[in-house]
Amino acid sequence: MSSNQIQSLSGFRDFFPEELSSRRHIFSAWRRVCERYGFSEYDGPPLEPLELYTRKSGDGIVGQLYEFEDKGGRPVALRPEMTPTFARMIALRAAALPKPIRWFSIPQLFRYERPQRGRLREHFQLNMDIVGETNFLADAEIIAAGIDALRELGLNKSHIRVRVSDRRLMVSLLDAIGVAGASHHAVFNTLDRLDKRPRDEIAKELQGIVSDQEVAGRILELTERSISQLQDEFADHESVVKAADDLVGVLGCLEKSGLEGYAEFDASLVRGLAYYTGTVFEIWEREGQLRAICGGGRYDDLLQALGGVDLPAVGFGMGDVVLSELLKEHQLMPAEVGCVDDYIVCVSEEERATALKVAHSLRDSGRRVTQDLQSRKVSRQLKAANQAGAERAIILGAEELSRGMVLVKDLESGEEQEVPLDSLTDRKG
Protein backbone atom coordinates (compact mmCIF):
# COMPACT_ATOMS: atom_id res chain seq x y z
CA MET A 1 0.00 0.00 0.00
CA SER A 2 1.42 3.36 -0.90
CA SER A 3 2.12 5.57 2.04
CA ASN A 4 0.05 8.52 0.91
CA GLN A 5 -3.14 6.48 0.86
CA ILE A 6 -5.62 6.99 3.65
CA GLN A 7 -6.37 3.67 5.30
CA SER A 8 -9.30 2.63 7.35
CA LEU A 9 -9.12 3.13 11.09
CA SER A 10 -7.54 0.42 13.13
CA GLY A 11 -10.07 -2.17 14.18
CA PHE A 12 -12.56 -1.24 11.47
CA ARG A 13 -13.29 -3.45 8.52
CA ASP A 14 -13.82 -2.92 4.82
CA PHE A 15 -16.38 -5.36 3.53
CA PHE A 16 -15.34 -6.31 0.01
CA PRO A 17 -17.98 -8.31 -1.88
CA GLU A 18 -16.50 -11.56 -0.63
CA GLU A 19 -16.65 -10.46 3.01
CA LEU A 20 -20.06 -8.91 2.62
CA SER A 21 -21.26 -12.18 1.19
CA SER A 22 -20.04 -13.92 4.36
CA ARG A 23 -21.70 -11.30 6.51
CA ARG A 24 -24.99 -11.72 4.70
CA HIS A 25 -24.72 -15.46 5.10
CA ILE A 26 -24.48 -15.06 8.86
CA PHE A 27 -27.13 -12.37 9.16
CA SER A 28 -29.67 -14.22 7.08
CA ALA A 29 -29.18 -17.38 9.13
CA TRP A 30 -29.65 -15.36 12.31
CA ARG A 31 -32.80 -13.73 10.97
CA ARG A 32 -34.28 -17.04 9.88
CA VAL A 33 -33.81 -18.46 13.37
CA CYS A 34 -35.15 -15.37 15.12
CA GLU A 35 -38.23 -15.42 12.97
CA ARG A 36 -38.75 -19.12 13.64
CA TYR A 37 -38.77 -18.31 17.34
CA GLY A 38 -41.35 -15.60 16.77
CA PHE A 39 -39.06 -12.65 17.47
CA SER A 40 -39.56 -9.21 15.93
CA GLU A 41 -36.64 -7.17 14.64
CA TYR A 42 -35.97 -3.66 15.93
CA ASP A 43 -33.12 -1.17 15.70
CA GLY A 44 -32.12 2.08 17.33
CA PRO A 45 -29.64 4.91 16.79
CA PRO A 46 -25.95 4.04 16.49
CA LEU A 47 -25.16 7.32 18.21
CA GLU A 48 -26.64 7.90 21.66
CA PRO A 49 -26.34 10.40 24.50
CA LEU A 50 -23.25 9.53 26.50
CA GLU A 51 -25.33 9.42 29.63
CA LEU A 52 -27.20 6.37 28.39
CA TYR A 53 -24.00 4.42 29.03
CA THR A 54 -22.50 6.22 31.98
CA ARG A 55 -25.54 6.36 34.20
CA LYS A 56 -25.76 2.69 35.10
CA SER A 57 -22.81 0.89 33.59
CA GLY A 58 -20.35 2.63 35.85
CA ASP A 59 -17.14 4.33 34.85
CA GLY A 60 -15.37 1.18 33.70
CA ILE A 61 -17.00 1.27 30.33
CA VAL A 62 -16.38 4.94 29.61
CA GLY A 63 -12.70 4.44 28.81
CA GLN A 64 -13.73 2.07 26.05
CA LEU A 65 -16.34 4.26 24.45
CA TYR A 66 -16.13 6.18 21.23
CA GLU A 67 -17.36 9.39 22.79
CA PHE A 68 -17.18 13.04 21.81
CA GLU A 69 -19.18 16.25 21.82
CA ASP A 70 -21.40 16.91 18.86
CA LYS A 71 -21.61 20.35 17.28
CA GLY A 72 -24.24 21.35 19.78
CA GLY A 73 -21.93 20.53 22.65
CA ARG A 74 -23.87 17.41 23.64
CA PRO A 75 -21.79 14.51 24.99
CA VAL A 76 -22.53 11.55 22.70
CA ALA A 77 -21.16 8.04 22.17
CA LEU A 78 -21.27 5.37 19.50
CA ARG A 79 -23.22 2.50 21.02
CA PRO A 80 -20.95 -0.11 22.62
CA GLU A 81 -23.86 -2.41 23.38
CA MET A 82 -27.51 -2.61 22.53
CA THR A 83 -29.07 -3.24 25.91
CA PRO A 84 -29.41 0.40 27.08
CA THR A 85 -31.07 1.36 23.80
CA PHE A 86 -33.23 -1.72 24.07
CA ALA A 87 -34.18 -0.82 27.62
CA ARG A 88 -35.21 2.67 26.61
CA MET A 89 -37.29 1.43 23.70
CA ILE A 90 -38.94 -1.23 25.82
CA ALA A 91 -39.76 1.34 28.47
CA LEU A 92 -41.46 3.57 25.89
CA ARG A 93 -43.83 0.80 24.80
CA ALA A 94 -43.84 -1.58 27.72
CA ALA A 95 -47.30 -0.68 28.90
CA ALA A 96 -48.87 -1.39 25.52
CA LEU A 97 -46.99 -4.50 24.43
CA PRO A 98 -48.30 -7.98 25.14
CA LYS A 99 -45.90 -9.96 27.31
CA PRO A 100 -43.60 -11.61 26.92
CA ILE A 101 -41.91 -9.35 24.41
CA ARG A 102 -39.63 -11.18 22.00
CA TRP A 103 -37.36 -8.80 20.12
CA PHE A 104 -34.08 -9.15 18.28
CA SER A 105 -31.63 -6.83 16.59
CA ILE A 106 -28.34 -7.01 14.69
CA PRO A 107 -26.68 -3.71 15.59
CA GLN A 108 -23.20 -2.61 14.69
CA LEU A 109 -21.44 -1.83 17.96
CA PHE A 110 -18.31 0.18 18.70
CA ARG A 111 -15.64 -0.02 21.34
CA TYR A 112 -12.46 1.94 21.70
CA GLU A 113 -10.00 -0.72 22.70
CA ARG A 114 -6.89 -2.37 21.34
CA PRO A 115 -7.91 -4.76 18.55
CA GLN A 116 -6.91 -8.38 18.96
CA ARG A 117 -7.93 -11.78 17.69
CA GLY A 118 -11.71 -11.98 17.71
CA ARG A 119 -12.13 -8.43 18.98
CA LEU A 120 -12.20 -5.34 16.84
CA ARG A 121 -13.34 -1.82 17.45
CA GLU A 122 -16.50 -2.46 15.55
CA HIS A 123 -18.62 -5.55 15.20
CA PHE A 124 -22.11 -6.76 14.57
CA GLN A 125 -23.93 -8.56 17.31
CA LEU A 126 -27.14 -10.52 17.29
CA ASN A 127 -29.19 -9.55 20.34
CA MET A 128 -32.20 -11.65 21.34
CA ASP A 129 -34.22 -10.82 24.42
CA ILE A 130 -37.39 -11.95 26.08
CA VAL A 131 -38.97 -9.37 28.38
CA GLY A 132 -41.70 -9.84 30.94
CA GLU A 133 -41.32 -13.48 31.85
CA THR A 134 -39.68 -14.91 34.97
CA ASN A 135 -40.36 -18.55 34.25
CA PHE A 136 -37.22 -20.52 33.43
CA LEU A 137 -38.90 -21.64 30.21
CA ALA A 138 -37.92 -18.24 28.89
CA ASP A 139 -34.28 -18.81 29.85
CA ALA A 140 -34.34 -22.17 28.12
CA GLU A 141 -35.93 -20.69 25.02
CA ILE A 142 -33.26 -18.01 24.78
CA ILE A 143 -30.46 -20.54 25.12
CA ALA A 144 -32.09 -22.81 22.57
CA ALA A 145 -32.36 -19.88 20.16
CA GLY A 146 -28.68 -19.11 20.67
CA ILE A 147 -27.76 -22.70 19.89
CA ASP A 148 -30.00 -22.73 16.86
CA ALA A 149 -28.51 -19.48 15.56
CA LEU A 150 -25.25 -21.44 15.34
CA ARG A 151 -26.77 -24.73 14.17
CA GLU A 152 -28.34 -22.84 11.31
CA LEU A 153 -24.81 -22.03 10.16
CA GLY A 154 -23.72 -25.64 10.19
CA LEU A 155 -22.25 -25.87 13.69
CA ASN A 156 -23.34 -28.65 16.00
CA LYS A 157 -22.49 -30.19 19.34
CA SER A 158 -19.22 -31.48 17.99
CA HIS A 159 -18.13 -27.86 17.48
CA ILE A 160 -19.74 -25.95 20.31
CA ARG A 161 -20.77 -26.33 23.91
CA VAL A 162 -22.88 -24.21 26.19
CA ARG A 163 -21.73 -23.48 29.71
CA VAL A 164 -24.62 -22.65 31.97
CA SER A 165 -24.76 -21.43 35.52
CA ASP A 166 -26.93 -19.26 37.70
CA ARG A 167 -26.10 -16.20 39.70
CA ARG A 168 -28.72 -17.00 42.35
CA LEU A 169 -27.22 -20.44 42.77
CA MET A 170 -23.70 -19.12 43.14
CA VAL A 171 -24.80 -16.36 45.49
CA SER A 172 -26.67 -18.76 47.74
CA LEU A 173 -23.73 -21.16 47.69
CA LEU A 174 -21.39 -18.39 48.77
CA ASP A 175 -23.84 -17.46 51.49
CA ALA A 176 -24.02 -21.07 52.57
CA ILE A 177 -20.30 -21.41 53.02
CA GLY A 178 -20.07 -18.10 54.80
CA VAL A 179 -18.77 -15.60 52.27
CA ALA A 180 -20.00 -12.11 53.06
CA GLY A 181 -22.32 -10.57 50.52
CA ALA A 182 -20.00 -7.62 50.06
CA SER A 183 -17.29 -9.93 48.74
CA HIS A 184 -19.42 -11.72 46.17
CA HIS A 185 -18.64 -9.41 43.30
CA ALA A 186 -14.89 -9.63 43.87
CA VAL A 187 -15.10 -13.41 44.14
CA PHE A 188 -16.97 -13.60 40.83
CA ASN A 189 -14.42 -11.41 39.11
CA THR A 190 -11.65 -13.68 40.31
CA LEU A 191 -13.42 -16.89 39.31
CA ASP A 192 -14.01 -15.38 35.88
CA ARG A 193 -10.28 -15.69 35.26
CA LEU A 194 -10.13 -19.39 36.15
CA ASP A 195 -9.40 -20.49 32.62
CA LYS A 196 -6.52 -18.12 32.02
CA ARG A 197 -4.73 -18.09 35.34
CA PRO A 198 -2.92 -20.78 37.30
CA ARG A 199 -5.16 -22.31 39.91
CA ASP A 200 -2.99 -21.48 42.91
CA GLU A 201 -2.87 -17.87 41.82
CA ILE A 202 -6.67 -17.79 41.83
CA ALA A 203 -6.63 -19.46 45.23
CA LYS A 204 -4.34 -16.77 46.60
CA GLU A 205 -6.53 -14.05 45.21
CA LEU A 206 -9.60 -15.64 46.79
CA GLN A 207 -7.82 -15.83 50.12
CA GLY A 208 -7.08 -12.15 49.81
CA ILE A 209 -10.78 -11.44 49.33
CA VAL A 210 -12.32 -13.69 51.98
CA SER A 211 -9.25 -13.67 54.26
CA ASP A 212 -9.77 -17.30 55.14
CA GLN A 213 -7.80 -20.09 53.56
CA GLU A 214 -10.39 -22.76 54.15
CA VAL A 215 -13.28 -20.76 52.73
CA ALA A 216 -11.18 -19.85 49.70
CA GLY A 217 -10.52 -23.53 49.18
CA ARG A 218 -14.21 -24.34 49.44
CA ILE A 219 -15.05 -21.73 46.83
CA LEU A 220 -12.64 -23.34 44.42
CA GLU A 221 -14.08 -26.76 45.16
CA LEU A 222 -17.56 -25.50 44.39
CA THR A 223 -16.53 -24.63 40.85
CA GLU A 224 -15.88 -28.30 40.16
CA ARG A 225 -19.11 -29.70 41.51
CA SER A 226 -21.85 -31.13 39.36
CA ILE A 227 -25.36 -29.90 39.91
CA SER A 228 -26.46 -33.08 41.62
CA GLN A 229 -23.48 -33.02 43.95
CA LEU A 230 -24.44 -29.50 44.97
CA GLN A 231 -28.07 -30.53 45.44
CA ASP A 232 -27.00 -33.33 47.80
CA GLU A 233 -24.40 -31.33 49.63
CA PHE A 234 -26.66 -28.33 50.24
CA ALA A 235 -30.01 -30.11 50.55
CA ASP A 236 -30.85 -28.17 53.68
CA HIS A 237 -30.22 -24.75 52.15
CA GLU A 238 -33.54 -23.68 50.70
CA SER A 239 -32.21 -20.98 48.38
CA VAL A 240 -29.59 -23.30 46.93
CA VAL A 241 -32.21 -25.96 46.32
CA LYS A 242 -34.56 -23.51 44.63
CA ALA A 243 -31.86 -22.11 42.35
CA ALA A 244 -30.58 -25.56 41.51
CA ASP A 245 -34.08 -26.71 40.63
CA ASP A 246 -34.49 -23.87 38.16
CA LEU A 247 -31.15 -24.62 36.60
CA VAL A 248 -32.00 -28.28 36.28
CA GLY A 249 -35.27 -27.14 34.74
CA VAL A 250 -33.49 -25.05 32.12
CA LEU A 251 -31.12 -27.87 31.19
CA GLY A 252 -34.05 -30.29 31.10
CA CYS A 253 -35.92 -28.06 28.65
CA LEU A 254 -33.01 -28.13 26.26
CA GLU A 255 -32.89 -31.91 26.43
CA LYS A 256 -36.61 -32.21 25.88
CA SER A 257 -36.35 -29.85 22.92
CA GLY A 258 -33.94 -32.24 21.28
CA LEU A 259 -30.88 -30.12 21.95
CA GLU A 260 -29.24 -32.68 24.20
CA GLY A 261 -25.48 -32.76 24.40
CA TYR A 262 -24.99 -29.04 23.99
CA ALA A 263 -25.36 -27.55 27.43
CA GLU A 264 -23.81 -28.44 30.74
CA PHE A 265 -23.72 -26.86 34.16
CA ASP A 266 -20.43 -25.14 34.88
CA ALA A 267 -20.11 -23.56 38.29
CA SER A 268 -16.94 -21.78 37.24
CA LEU A 269 -18.88 -19.65 34.77
CA VAL A 270 -19.69 -16.24 36.19
CA ARG A 271 -19.46 -13.64 33.43
CA GLY A 272 -17.98 -10.33 34.36
CA LEU A 273 -21.12 -8.34 34.02
CA ALA A 274 -22.57 -7.19 37.28
CA TYR A 275 -26.16 -6.90 36.10
CA TYR A 276 -26.98 -10.57 35.67
CA THR A 277 -29.42 -11.80 38.29
CA GLY A 278 -30.14 -15.41 37.37
CA THR A 279 -29.20 -17.77 34.57
CA VAL A 280 -25.92 -16.98 32.88
CA PHE A 281 -24.54 -18.85 29.88
CA GLU A 282 -21.84 -18.74 27.28
CA ILE A 283 -21.35 -20.66 24.07
CA TRP A 284 -17.79 -21.71 23.35
CA GLU A 285 -15.96 -23.49 20.62
CA ARG A 286 -15.54 -26.97 22.03
CA GLU A 287 -11.83 -27.26 21.55
CA GLY A 288 -10.44 -23.97 20.48
CA GLN A 289 -8.51 -21.01 21.62
CA LEU A 290 -11.23 -18.65 20.50
CA ARG A 291 -13.14 -16.66 23.05
CA ALA A 292 -16.83 -17.05 23.74
CA ILE A 293 -19.05 -16.88 20.68
CA CYS A 294 -22.11 -15.91 22.61
CA GLY A 295 -22.92 -14.78 26.10
CA GLY A 296 -26.04 -13.89 27.96
CA GLY A 297 -28.31 -14.43 30.87
CA ARG A 298 -31.13 -13.14 32.99
CA TYR A 299 -31.17 -9.50 34.06
CA ASP A 300 -34.31 -8.86 36.03
CA ASP A 301 -33.32 -5.48 37.48
CA LEU A 302 -31.63 -3.80 34.56
CA LEU A 303 -34.71 -2.52 32.73
CA GLN A 304 -35.82 -0.81 35.90
CA ALA A 305 -32.42 0.79 36.32
CA LEU A 306 -32.00 1.83 32.70
CA GLY A 307 -35.50 2.40 31.42
CA GLY A 308 -37.52 2.86 34.56
CA VAL A 309 -39.85 -0.04 33.86
CA ASP A 310 -39.83 -2.95 36.26
CA LEU A 311 -39.74 -5.95 33.95
CA PRO A 312 -37.71 -9.14 34.10
CA ALA A 313 -35.66 -10.02 31.06
CA VAL A 314 -33.36 -12.65 29.65
CA GLY A 315 -31.24 -12.39 26.53
CA PHE A 316 -27.90 -12.81 24.83
CA GLY A 317 -25.46 -11.21 22.46
CA MET A 318 -23.62 -13.08 19.73
CA GLY A 319 -20.86 -11.34 17.81
CA ASP A 320 -19.95 -11.84 14.17
CA VAL A 321 -16.15 -11.66 14.50
CA VAL A 322 -15.35 -14.82 16.43
CA LEU A 323 -18.17 -16.62 14.68
CA SER A 324 -16.77 -15.79 11.23
CA GLU A 325 -13.39 -17.14 12.21
CA LEU A 326 -14.95 -20.30 13.52
CA LEU A 327 -17.01 -20.86 10.38
CA LYS A 328 -13.99 -20.35 8.14
CA GLU A 329 -11.96 -22.71 10.29
CA HIS A 330 -14.54 -25.44 9.82
CA GLN A 331 -15.08 -24.62 6.14
CA LEU A 332 -18.65 -23.68 6.81
CA MET A 333 -18.47 -20.35 5.02
CA PRO A 334 -19.94 -20.80 1.56
CA ALA A 335 -18.11 -19.46 -1.47
CA GLU A 336 -19.39 -16.19 -2.78
CA VAL A 337 -22.35 -16.84 -5.00
CA GLY A 338 -22.32 -15.62 -8.59
CA CYS A 339 -24.20 -12.43 -9.21
CA VAL A 340 -24.95 -12.88 -12.91
CA ASP A 341 -27.31 -15.29 -14.64
CA ASP A 342 -26.94 -14.21 -18.26
CA TYR A 343 -24.06 -12.57 -20.07
CA ILE A 344 -24.88 -10.96 -23.41
CA VAL A 345 -22.17 -11.43 -26.02
CA CYS A 346 -22.16 -9.25 -29.13
CA VAL A 347 -20.19 -10.61 -32.04
CA SER A 348 -19.92 -7.06 -33.40
CA GLU A 349 -21.31 -3.62 -32.66
CA GLU A 350 -24.01 -4.33 -35.29
CA GLU A 351 -25.85 -6.36 -32.65
CA ARG A 352 -25.71 -3.73 -29.91
CA ALA A 353 -29.30 -2.56 -30.30
CA THR A 354 -30.54 -6.14 -30.07
CA ALA A 355 -28.29 -6.74 -27.09
CA LEU A 356 -29.79 -3.80 -25.23
CA LYS A 357 -33.28 -5.02 -25.93
CA VAL A 358 -32.53 -8.61 -24.91
CA ALA A 359 -30.73 -7.52 -21.75
CA HIS A 360 -33.56 -5.29 -20.65
CA SER A 361 -36.24 -7.88 -21.35
CA LEU A 362 -34.38 -10.50 -19.40
CA ARG A 363 -33.87 -8.09 -16.50
CA ASP A 364 -37.56 -7.29 -16.49
CA SER A 365 -38.24 -10.97 -16.19
CA GLY A 366 -36.00 -11.16 -13.13
CA ARG A 367 -32.78 -12.51 -14.62
CA ARG A 368 -29.48 -10.98 -13.54
CA VAL A 369 -27.91 -9.77 -16.75
CA THR A 370 -24.58 -8.24 -17.74
CA GLN A 371 -23.32 -7.32 -21.16
CA ASP A 372 -19.91 -6.52 -22.51
CA LEU A 373 -19.47 -2.76 -22.67
CA GLN A 374 -16.48 -2.38 -24.95
CA SER A 375 -17.00 -4.70 -27.95
CA ARG A 376 -14.16 -7.00 -27.07
CA LYS A 377 -13.61 -10.07 -29.15
CA VAL A 378 -15.94 -12.98 -28.54
CA SER A 379 -13.36 -15.08 -26.71
CA ARG A 380 -12.79 -12.25 -24.23
CA GLN A 381 -16.48 -11.77 -23.71
CA LEU A 382 -16.95 -15.45 -22.97
CA LYS A 383 -14.06 -15.34 -20.59
CA ALA A 384 -15.68 -12.41 -18.83
CA ALA A 385 -18.97 -14.31 -18.72
CA ASN A 386 -17.19 -17.20 -17.13
CA GLN A 387 -15.45 -15.01 -14.57
CA ALA A 388 -18.74 -13.40 -13.68
CA GLY A 389 -20.07 -16.84 -12.87
CA ALA A 390 -22.84 -16.56 -15.44
CA GLU A 391 -25.03 -19.55 -16.01
CA ARG A 392 -25.38 -18.90 -19.72
CA ALA A 393 -24.07 -16.66 -22.47
CA ILE A 394 -26.52 -15.17 -24.90
CA ILE A 395 -24.53 -14.86 -28.12
CA LEU A 396 -25.85 -12.41 -30.68
CA GLY A 397 -24.37 -12.83 -34.16
CA ALA A 398 -25.41 -11.53 -37.56
CA GLU A 399 -25.83 -14.96 -39.08
CA GLU A 400 -28.33 -16.22 -36.49
CA LEU A 401 -30.11 -12.90 -36.16
CA SER A 402 -30.78 -12.85 -39.90
CA ARG A 403 -32.89 -15.93 -39.23
CA GLY A 404 -34.47 -14.42 -36.10
CA MET A 405 -32.44 -16.71 -33.84
CA VAL A 406 -29.84 -16.29 -31.07
CA LEU A 407 -27.37 -18.71 -29.56
CA VAL A 408 -27.79 -19.60 -25.94
CA LYS A 409 -24.71 -21.23 -24.51
CA ASP A 410 -24.75 -23.14 -21.24
CA LEU A 411 -21.47 -22.18 -19.64
CA GLU A 412 -21.44 -25.18 -17.37
CA SER A 413 -21.84 -27.86 -20.01
CA GLY A 414 -20.64 -25.86 -22.99
CA GLU A 415 -23.71 -26.83 -24.97
CA GLU A 416 -25.23 -24.34 -27.37
CA GLN A 417 -28.76 -24.06 -28.53
CA GLU A 418 -30.43 -21.79 -31.04
CA VAL A 419 -33.61 -20.16 -29.77
CA PRO A 420 -35.87 -17.61 -31.39
CA LEU A 421 -34.99 -14.03 -30.48
CA ASP A 422 -38.67 -13.41 -29.71
CA SER A 423 -38.61 -15.98 -26.93
CA LEU A 424 -36.18 -13.75 -25.05
CA THR A 425 -37.79 -10.41 -25.75
CA ASP A 426 -41.53 -11.09 -25.70
CA ARG A 427 -43.03 -9.76 -22.54
CA LYS A 428 -45.87 -7.75 -21.19
CA GLY A 429 -45.66 -4.02 -20.62
Added chain:
RNA sequence: GUGGGCGUAGCUCAGCUGGUUAGAGCGCCGGAUUGUGGUUCCGGAGGUCGCGGGUUCGACUCCCGUCGCUCACCCCA
Protein backbone atom coordinates in the same frame (compact mmCIF):
# COMPACT_ATOMS: atom_id res chain seq x y z
C1' G B 1 -2.66 1.73 28.72
C1' U B 2 1.61 -2.52 28.93
C1' G B 3 4.62 -6.22 26.42
C1' G B 4 6.20 -9.74 22.26
C1' G B 5 6.38 -10.69 16.80
C1' C B 6 6.12 -8.67 11.90
C1' G B 7 6.14 -4.68 7.76
C1' U B 8 9.40 -6.49 -0.06
C1' A B 9 4.11 -6.09 -6.38
C1' G B 10 -3.42 -6.71 -5.61
C1' C B 11 -2.42 -11.71 -2.68
C1' U B 12 1.25 -15.51 -0.65
C1' C B 13 6.18 -15.06 -0.19
C1' A B 14 11.92 -15.41 -1.92
C1' G B 15 16.04 -12.07 -1.65
C1' C B 16 22.72 -16.11 1.46
C1' U B 17 26.87 -13.16 6.77
C1' G B 18 25.15 -5.21 3.26
C1' G B 19 27.43 -5.16 -3.14
C1' U B 20 25.30 -2.12 -7.88
C1' U B 21 18.98 -2.67 -13.54
C1' A B 22 14.53 -6.16 -6.57
C1' G B 23 12.41 -11.77 -8.07
C1' A B 24 8.70 -16.12 -8.21
C1' G B 25 3.81 -18.19 -7.99
C1' C B 26 -1.21 -16.77 -8.09
C1' G B 27 -4.31 -12.76 -9.72
C1' C B 28 -5.02 -8.76 -13.40
C1' C B 29 -4.59 -6.94 -18.73
C1' G B 30 -3.37 -8.47 -23.71
C1' G B 31 -1.83 -11.97 -27.80
C1' A B 32 -1.71 -17.19 -30.07
C1' U B 33 -4.72 -15.68 -38.74
C1' U B 34 -10.34 -13.23 -39.15
C1' G B 35 -17.62 -15.63 -34.22
C1' U B 36 -16.51 -19.45 -28.59
C1' G B 37 -14.85 -19.31 -22.07
C1' G B 38 -13.17 -22.42 -17.93
C1' U B 39 -6.95 -26.11 -19.82
C1' U B 40 -2.23 -24.66 -22.37
C1' C B 41 1.66 -21.36 -24.53
C1' C B 42 3.61 -16.31 -25.08
C1' G B 43 3.78 -11.23 -23.65
C1' G B 44 2.59 -6.85 -20.52
C1' A B 45 1.37 -3.62 -16.57
C1' G B 46 2.24 -3.24 -11.41
C1' G B 47 6.98 -2.04 -6.02
C1' U B 48 10.25 5.54 -3.56
C1' C B 49 11.44 -3.01 -0.17
C1' G B 50 5.83 1.15 5.56
C1' C B 51 8.00 6.22 6.68
C1' G B 52 12.15 9.36 8.69
C1' G B 53 17.03 9.59 10.32
C1' G B 54 21.90 7.23 11.24
C1' U B 55 26.32 3.88 10.21
C1' U B 56 28.90 2.75 5.43
C1' C B 57 32.38 3.66 -0.61
C1' G B 58 27.59 1.20 -0.89
C1' A B 59 21.41 -0.47 2.91
C1' C B 60 15.59 -4.35 1.16
C1' U B 61 19.54 -6.30 4.32
C1' C B 62 22.74 -3.21 10.27
C1' C B 63 21.23 0.74 14.30
C1' C B 64 17.63 4.44 16.28
C1' G B 65 12.97 6.65 15.94
C1' U B 66 8.09 6.69 14.04
C1' C B 67 3.64 4.77 11.89
C1' G B 68 0.95 0.47 10.75
C1' C B 69 -0.39 -4.71 11.28
C1' U B 70 -0.64 -8.77 14.59
C1' C B 71 -0.67 -11.77 19.19
C1' A B 72 -1.13 -11.54 24.34
C1' C B 73 -2.09 -8.74 28.96
C1' C B 74 -5.57 -5.11 31.24
C1' C B 75 -10.82 -5.01 30.38
C1' C B 76 -15.00 -7.16 28.73
C1' A B 77 -20.97 -5.50 25.90
